[in-house]
Amino acid sequence: MANANRAKAAGGLALLLAAALTGCTQWHYDLGEPLPLEAEALASSAGMATRDVLARIGPPLRVSAIPEGYVLGWEFWQLTQNTLGFSLGVLGVDVLSFDIGRADTTNETLLLTFDREHRLLGGSWHGREDRVGGGQSVQPFIALVPVVDVDDITRRLPQHDWGRAALEPLPIGLNRMQRPDQGQGGVSQRAVPTGVGQQSLELR
């Protein structure tokens, strides 16, 4: 009888310990505001004046000159990152580090091209839901490797770094005019890889 009680107590403590070391962490990001319903229709409203477009959907988040005129870009992202693990990660104490994580996004993007007469030449809209990453890990004592990386999605808009671009290390600084975040070389969405395309010469 005493052994049975002892076993029950041990089981209870094990349950308590497991509960205390297990955690589910959810990060949810809203980046910007949802685009208006008419955004999709605007993409095929060639000839519309810039003034009318701005009056309908407000100022863009991304702007760049192009040889024909300029492009304006609008974006909205929702990102949800879920992590389940035997850890107290959010408290900074990862004792047992077995983690499973994944990240999902919902995003809308509108890109409009205008000529030098400030008339809409054309555009593109898309909205989609996507899984942007995930993974599992078993790591001793400390979770050194995150199972989900979403930094490229949540980073600040590039306008904040515009004046600083000339001070970047050489491969990046020399490529300044081709970068899609400087206002003269086109625009790019969040999470575009830098290893290919206009930024491949930056050798990041």
Add this chain to the structure above:
Amino acid sequence: MMRIARLLLPVVLLITAGCAQYENRRGVEVGWTDDYLKTLQLGVTTRTEVLKALGPPSQVIALEGESILYYLFERSDGQGIVLVLYNRMQIDTHYDRAIFFFDDDGVLTDYSSRIAAADNG
């Protein structure tokens, strides 16, 4: 012993629970208020006047003689609960912004602005 374990579980959860809040502000001062925008006149207001009123922009874009001034103020507000078993952080990022188009003579041709709802409230 079992009773102690049962009592201990909510106590442990209670003493390790917490909450978090943070805010992050980046960008230029939001000077493009409704009052200011009412003073703008297309074809009359100059780039110099806008720069004088709003200060240096976040970005200047050259358009073969024409130019664009872009102002951005980015703010993120995060709130979270830490319950050990379940932890959640919600981060909302808003972009207050204004864009001004100027012709070859530096005269305002178009503009648009947005200040997110939280600031208006």
